[in-house]
Amino acid sequence: MKNKVELLAPAGDLERLKIALKYGADAVYVGGPVLNLRANAINFTFEELENGINFAHSLGKKVYVTVNIILHNQELNEVDKYLKKLSEIGVDAIIVSDPCIITRAKKYNIDIHLSTQQSTLNYEAVSFWKKHGVSRVVLARECSREDIKLIKEKVDIEIETFIHGAMCAGYSGRCIMSNVLTNRDANRGGCSQICRWDFNLYDENMKEIKGDMPFTFCSKDLSMLKVIPDMIDLGISSFKIEGRMRSVYYIATVVSIYRKIIDNYYQNIDDNEYNNYEAILRNCANRDSTIQFYNGIYDSSCSYYNGRLEVSNQDFLGIVIDYDKDSCLATIEQRNYFKKGDLVEIFGPNHNYVIEINEIYDEDDNLIDVVRHPRQVVKIKVDCQLDTDDMLRIKK
């Protein structure tokens, strides 16, 4: 059997790291304290990183750390000390965009994955990186199926591709709109996502060109749900889910669905649930998705014109923080309003149930009908065994 493809999930903090791994990711990628492209996320401290790495390794899984900014002179002094520390705490690889880090990382025997920020689209470029110390290349999201196939045929190296999540409108690393419009540095972690803004569009005579919705660069999300078997056949080593700033629910939902699809493929199980998966994922992200460049078509069907009318997701009802077998009561931390009589899907790494909520108790064991307060802790009666970190979502 071929080496099984790795499912690689984002983790914005230690909680999400653990959720991602518990829900089926083989590896996670995270941002450390410095030098990563999510400067405005919370990110990991060294202590949290070490905890996360130990947790992952205890499960036989991996942690990759993004060191993926484009460095300015002033940041160069931080690099060696940082890489040394990452090496000491046992990081499995770093994800690098600026090649000056490659030379330094070699000193500390750290495995190097080349970031998608390098926008690698061809076998000559992949070949160069292989010769010069990179063990894995994260291909540009603009690669088509045929591009990936030929690269795999021509160069024997681990290839990682994105399978799910948001897309840059431009070539990664080749956009400084954020710098120019907001002074926030896109290539050093400050991207203000100008490609999601609306603009007025004019012709060369400054006559306005106006459609029913404003002009924007915004693209639909990426979802490779239906082509995962084909992608596995291409010999891709790692499937990456985008979204280090996403919620635990998003991580758990996306990871568990792709885990199932991948496992079914290797076990030769026909999976007839794709439409259901698609609906869940769509609700989870609140955005349309396509396979983007994979089929070589990147016309207006990949663009997203909705006037920024996204509504927040309210499917996620709560997370299980305890389950008492004797009383069959699950302790839930609420995330969205739910009530007695709701039909609810409870999913986790080990099971998936649909139940109707019949009994809800507050913290003082009073029977209540609705759970309306954010983070409210309640107990609900569930006859089947649940585990900590199982999640509840409304059944549609």
Place this chain on the structure above:
Amino acid sequence: MKLMVIPNSINGIKDSLDYVDAFLIGIKDLSVNMNFTVSIDELGSILDIIGNKELFISINKNLSNDDIEIVKDIMIKLNEYKVKGLFYYDVGILNIYNSIEVSYDLVWASEHAATNCDTINYWNSFGVKYCMVSSDITIKDVYEIRNKTSCKLIVPIFGYVSMFNSKRHIVKNYLDYFNLNDSFKINYMEKEGEVYPIIDNKLGTTVYTNYILNGIIEYNNLKNNGIDYLLFNGFNIDSNKFIDVLKKVKDINSDNVLECYEYINSLFDNTSTGFLYQDTIVKVKKDEK
């Protein structure tokens, strides 16, 4: 310190011959953000026009597998012409360059990644002799880079700056989606009164800054620090005004830099020093940990 120009047309080359030292020309279907491009067969006539001026070629699109053999062929053919250097974006070009024997040099022209001395030295160690520094770093960074690399440095000093490149047809997709018509070669997008040129063509979409970079105020320092080339981009600039700029800079000396800078400002209503004196912000939130 030499002056290099990205011309708008063949006439633009002819008109600027007396004022510049080098030209940067794009190759058809392989160069983005260039005002006009030529086929490899047309290079001979370009060389006839420029005479003893230096010719640099730009192949700066993100290359797909389909481009590789075409690019390799062109890179070999370029050696037959008197080409000084090849501007490249894609690392694939460096890999090809190291597998063929040619006499011209490579110019690392990443647009936004030549931001520190170590990375420039990294490419220099693979035989890349020139580097176009990023237009989104401060002049202080440029000088620090100069002090710490032996690579020849090209500094963008005048013109609109490319700030976005995409394989997608951003304008065409919008027009198609809403059944709108437009056959113009250039569009403009506007936000809060600021206007940005946007070009959607066969190779995808490029967006430029709302301002015309004018960094001539730094002329003396650039020269004294040993910068090798200043790059002037004629994109979307009135051809007569562009020649005026080049003429003025040709006559620049250590005593009239401010006058030259102000003269250029007076020609346009949207000049800026860009990021020369303004570093970008990385973190906007107070550290939560």
